[in-house]
Structures are given as structure tokens and as C-alpha cells.
Amino acid sequence: MRLITEIASETGIDEQHLELYGKYKSKLSPSLWEDLKHKPDGKLVLVTAVNPTPAGEGKTLTTIGLAQALNAAGVKTVAALREPSLGPCLGMKGGATGGGKSQIVPADEINLHFTGDIHAVTSAHNLLSAMIDNHIFQGNELGLDPQRIVWKRVMDMNDRSLRSIVTGLGDGNGTVRESGFQITTASEIMAVLCLCDNLADLKKRLSRMLIGYDQLGRPVAAKELGAVEAMTALLKEAVKPNLVQTLEGTPVIVHGGPFANIAHGCSSVIGTRYALKLGDVVVTEAGFGADLGAEKFMDIKCRQAGLVPSAAVLVVTVKSLKYNGGVRKDELQTENREALLTGLSNMERHIENLGKFGVPVLVAINHFAGDSEQEINDVREACRRLNVPAAVSKVWAEGGAGGLELAAELKKLLDHSDTDSFAPLYEDSLDIPSKINKIVREIYRGADVAFSPAAKRSLAIIERLGLHDLQVCMAKTPYSFSDQPRLLGAPVGFTMGVRDITLSLGAGFAVVITGNIVTMPGLPAKPAAESLRIDEDGELHGLV
Structure with missing residues (x-):
């Protein structure tokens, strides 16, 4: 790793705008925006994927590798990513900082506590929870209906036993009522942090959050409880985006972490706007498949922030297509062109869907060592039939050099992209x-x-x-x-x-x-936490 001050300087950030968290991480001060706000925006590229499978598609990996490749090709590029949550890091997925030669670093610190943003969201959320129950206990001036409190508690961990709880049990411990826990990434405060424009907008959004209903059925907002100023105080550092680097020194703004299956799945608007002023191209990602993350990126984030994407990169793998074609996880290494051709329907639908937003699409074929050349060619041929460019990405094994073909195809697409054609799927006026x-x-x-x-x-x-x-x-x-x-x-x-x-x-x-979706995940039979080791020098092993 290089000093983050060096990375910042090369990106065009003066050291006076950095708030350092050690040698390799930094918050970006709001003062930086005053220097940047009049600069023209770069082009915004969304990296999304087919529906996820047990084999892993490598969306974050591709985002990092593509940013490195574009910089290697002479295009000033900044990546914008979400922060990893402890829940999946110690649960089923493990770390979320890329892999191989396309990682953001320091990976162990980013994956665990980073700069404390997610902890701040947890604290602000649970402060409001505590103040709601205390208000009822102290006389309930607002007339809150204890059975119609919609604000739950959160923690940044997978714990299914906390999905449904009863609070207030025991003498003098408040009103007995049913409640529950969500994972912090599902907290509305996480969504608000990622959609706000600045600290003042954050405060306005916190003010109008719904906490429940009174005895007459009237909605009650957080501002009526007097909690907003204290919540904002707990979030005043978390609202600032974080700057880190890739293994090849590409700048990456990592900020916010809502999941895409239970929340809106995009990194912060503030971080994206900083990145657009600092790079000629910004590569960002949205969670899970394009049916979730990309749809919410277009319909929620871009709509609210006035952002316009210039292109979308759809990550596919031979393994994911075979899995969608009916192949079991333990047989994905074996060539099976028949199953792959069947599974191509998943990729084709995602391509069609992205087209509905008026955004040009590039397919990134994330290469695995066991992929056959014929299977790769089958994917390329399907893309040709759909008149969509495709490129093989080997960024795990080769870093930026393995993404040069992908970067070249993206540059062609960006040279001819027309942002005037972008539009969300639905109109605001619809019910x-x-x-x-x-x-x-x-x-x-x-x-x-x-x-x-x-x-x-x-x-x-x-x-x-x-x-x-x-x-x-x-x-x-x-x-x-x-x-x-x-x-x-x-x-x-x-x-x-x-x-x-x-x-x-x-x-x-x-x-x-x-369906059966839950906002508090559970741990798998063998959590990733069981594989985590720390040696005598304090080095972490097994957080992948």
C-alpha cells in the first residue's frame, strides 16, 4: 500500500481536505466539495450482474479490476463502492473487498470496522429506539400506540433469534410490546445516509422518518420525539465519504452499505458526486443482480440525486449461466454447453431489462480457470445476437492488465453513449x-x-x-x-x-x-467466522 496522502494528491485532493484514519484510510472533508463543485462531472458507469449463484459472480471484483484497467489505459478513473457489513463478512459471504489482484486495501480493516460508519448508523438507530420506549414509559405525551410502533432495533450481525422479540418484560422496565431487530444495512438511517446531499439534508431526512402511529392513527415522525439533533451528532463523521486505494493505487471512495435485497443497495450519493468531480470515469456497483441493485440504482438513487449513467456493465460467468441452466454447484467445473445455452436466458433478460432504462450495456465475462474456450465463445455469440458488446475479464488473476479488453470495449461504448436516452422505469405520478x-x-x-x-x-x-x-x-x-x-x-x-x-x-x-424475505439474516451452518484466524503479529487470515 501507498500512503493515502499520495493517492489523494494524484487524484487532485489537497491534503487540507483529508481527515486521516491512520496511513491508508481517510475521510474526505466537506471543504473538498467547495473546491470541486464547479468542476464538470465525469461519466458514470454502473457495474451490475446476473442473479447471484453459490459460485460467485465477482461484481465488486470486476468494478475494482475495471477501474484499474481504465487507469492503466490512460483514463482517469475513480471507483465508488459500498462498505462491507459484518453480518455477511462473518456469515455466509466472507469479505467484500474484491479478490486476487483486484482488491481494495487495507482489506481486513475495510471488512471489519473501517472508519466506524456502520457502527454510527447502529448507534443513531438504536438511540431513536430507546427514546421511543422511554417516551412511552415517561408518560407518552404524544399518545403513541405501543402496538403500532414500526421502528425496530438494529445490529450489524446476522442473528435470526432477534427477528421477533418482546421488550419491556419485568417490573419497571417499560411497556411490554412486540418488536424485533433488523440488520443495520436494512436501517432507514443507512438509506438516508446514502441518499442525502449533505449534513443539512441528512437532518431533514432524519426528521421525517416514521416511528409509528398515535392512538388516533396519526403518523408520528422522529422530529416529534426530539431525537434528530442527537442522531445527527452521532452521524456527523459517518456522512463524510472514505478514500482508500486498490492494489494498483486506483482511488476508491467507499461509503454506505445498504443491501440490495432488503434496502436500495447503492453506495452514497455524496461519495458518487465526489468521485464524478475527481475522475473522468466513475465505476460504481449496485448489489446483487440487475433485477434488484440496478433497478434501484436507476429508479431510486439516480432519480433522487439527478444522476445519469452513461453505461452499464453486466457481469456474467460461465458457472452462473450453467447454474441457471440446471447444473448443481458441485458440477459447475465440468463443461456443459447444453446447460449454459439454457442458462443464457437469465443473461438475456437482464440485458433487455437494462435497455428499458435507455442505458447501453457491456457484458463482462468474469473468467474462471476451469472455463472452456467453447463455453466462453457461446456467451460471446449470444451477445453478438443481441448486438451487445462483450469482453473477457481476467482481473482476479491479472489485475488491471486482465481488464484491458473490457476497458477498451467500455471506452468505445462511452464514446458513443447518449445520456439523453436515460429514464427511470416508472413515473413518480403513478400510485x-x-x-x-x-x-x-x-x-x-x-x-x-x-x-x-x-x-x-x-x-x-x-x-x-x-x-x-x-x-x-x-x-x-x-x-x-x-x-x-x-x-x-x-x-x-x-x-x-x-x-x-x-x-x-x-x-x-x-x-x-x-415472499419469505427477512430483514435480519441468519448465520449458515458453518459461518465464515469459524475460518477467521489472527496470528501473533495481529495479521488476519481467512477473511476472504
Whole structure:
């Protein structure tokens, strides 16, 4: 690693705008924005992927490797990524900083506590939770209905036993009521942090967050509880983006960490805007497959922030296509062109869907050592039929040098891209059921939406409060276009079941909970935490 002051200087950041966290990490001061705000923006490139599989697709890896390759090709490039959450790092996925020769560093620090942003979100969220219960205990001046408190607690860890809890048990411990925990990445405060423009906008968004309803059914916001100033104080450092580097010295702004299956899945607006002023090209990513992360990037983040993407890179692997074609995980190393050709339907649908936003698409074939040349050619041929450029990416094994073909294809695409054609999928003026139906029919290709009684009650509240202008944040399994994780490939004609709808008024969207999705994950049979080791020198091993 090189000193972060050197990376900053080469990126055009004066040292006076850095708030150092050791030698290799830094916060970017708001004063930097005053220096940058009049500069022209670079071009914004979204990296997304097909539906994730157990083999791993390498979306973050590709984002890092592509940024390195573009810099190697003479294009001033900055990457913008989300912060890893402790839940998946110590649970099923392990680390989230890339791999091989395309990593952001210091990987162990970024994967664990980093600069404390996620902890700050946890503290701010739980402060509000504590103040709600204390308000009720101290006399309940606002007349809050204890059975209609919608604000839960959070922690940055996978713990299924906390999904549903009862608080206030025991003499003198407050009102007994049902509640629960979410993972911090599902907190509305995380969404607000990632969508706000600055500290002042953060405070406004925190003020309008819904905490519950009073005895007359009136919505009660966080500002009425007197919690906003203290929450903002806890978040005042977290709102500043973080600067780190790749193994090849490419600058990376890492900020915010909402999941894409239960939240909106994009890094912060503030970090993206900084990056657009610092680079001629900004490569960013959105979580899980394009049906989740990319849709929310276009329909929520870009809409709210006024961002316009110039291109989308869709990451595919031979393994993911064979898996979508029916091959079991333990047989993905074996050549199976028949299954691959069947699984291509998944890639083709994602390409078609991205086209609906008016964004040109480039397919990145993330190369694995066991891929056969014929299988690679089958993917290339499918892309030719769809008139979509494709390139093989070997950034895991070769770093930026392994992404030069991909970088060259992207440069061609950017030279001819027309940002005037970009548009979100749905109009703000549509009501919430119409927005949900449009996503289900046009992105997922479902035939219908079935609303549960709870979801219908939520829709009635939305109608009563006149909140039709909210955007929609779908909480859905990432593994399928449908709400059924095992329905792979490109299913059609299914009915999407909506279990409930919650309101994130600070973030500006309604969260639509489908199928069996939960906002607090559980640990797998063998958590990644079991493989983590720390040696006598304090070096971590097994965090991959």
C-alpha cells in the first residue's frame, strides 16, 4: 500500500481536505466539495450482474479490476463502492473487498470496522429506539400506540433469534410490546445516509422518518420525539465519504452499505458526486443482480440525486449461466454447453431489462480457470445476437492488465453513449400499486401481484396519507427474478406475493416485502467466522 496522502494528491485532493484514519484510510472533508463543485462531472458507469449463484459472480471484483484497467489505459478513473457489513463478512459471504489482484486495501480493516460508519448508523438507530420506549414509559405525551410502533432495533450481525422479540418484560422496565431487530444495512438511517446531499439534508431526512402511529392513527415522525439533533451528532463523521486505494493505487471512495435485497443497495450519493468531480470515469456497483441493485440504482438513487449513467456493465460467468441452466454447484467445473445455452436466458433478460432504462450495456465475462474456450465463445455469440458488446475479464488473476479488453470495449461504448436516452422505469405520478405492478411485469416478468391482508392495510394507509409519490424499494430474493429462490433462469407468468409494505419517509420510498424475505439474516451452518484466524503479529487470515 501507498500512503493515502499520495493517492489523494494524484487524484487532485489537497491534503487540507483529508481527515486521516491512520496511513491508508481517510475521510474526505466537506471543504473538498467547495473546491470541486464547479468542476464538470465525469461519466458514470454502473457495474451490475446476473442473479447471484453459490459460485460467485465477482461484481465488486470486476468494478475494482475495471477501474484499474481504465487507469492503466490512460483514463482517469475513480471507483465508488459500498462498505462491507459484518453480518455477511462473518456469515455466509466472507469479505467484500474484491479478490486476487483486484482488491481494495487495507482489506481486513475495510471488512471489519473501517472508519466506524456502520457502527454510527447502529448507534443513531438504536438511540431513536430507546427514546421511543422511554417516551412511552415517561408518560407518552404524544399518545403513541405501543402496538403500532414500526421502528425496530438494529445490529450489524446476522442473528435470526432477534427477528421477533418482546421488550419491556419485568417490573419497571417499560411497556411490554412486540418488536424485533433488523440488520443495520436494512436501517432507514443507512438509506438516508446514502441518499442525502449533505449534513443539512441528512437532518431533514432524519426528521421525517416514521416511528409509528398515535392512538388516533396519526403518523408520528422522529422530529416529534426530539431525537434528530442527537442522531445527527452521532452521524456527523459517518456522512463524510472514505478514500482508500486498490492494489494498483486506483482511488476508491467507499461509503454506505445498504443491501440490495432488503434496502436500495447503492453506495452514497455524496461519495458518487465526489468521485464524478475527481475522475473522468466513475465505476460504481449496485448489489446483487440487475433485477434488484440496478433497478434501484436507476429508479431510486439516480432519480433522487439527478444522476445519469452513461453505461452499464453486466457481469456474467460461465458457472452462473450453467447454474441457471440446471447444473448443481458441485458440477459447475465440468463443461456443459447444453446447460449454459439454457442458462443464457437469465443473461438475456437482464440485458433487455437494462435497455428499458435507455442505458447501453457491456457484458463482462468474469473468467474462471476451469472455463472452456467453447463455453466462453457461446456467451460471446449470444451477445453478438443481441448486438451487445462483450469482453473477457481476467482481473482476479491479472489485475488491471486482465481488464484491458473490457476497458477498451467500455471506452468505445462511452464514446458513443447518449445520456439523453436515460429514464427511470416508472413515473413518480403513478400510485404505489401501479409502481409495484410495473416492476413485477416489466423487470421480473410476473403475471400478477397478490397483496396479503397486511399489505392491503398498508396500501390503505399510504392512500389515506397521500403518499403515492414515494418510490418503491422491492425486498425480494436475489436468486430469482421471482419471489421463489429456486425458480432459476428466466421464469414468466408467476404471481409475486407481497407480504407487507413499510414506509421509509426519510429515504423517500416504500419498502415492498415479498415472499419469505427477512430483514435480519441468519448465520449458515458453518459461518465464515469459524475460518477467521489472527496470528501473533495481529495479521488476519481467512477473511476472504
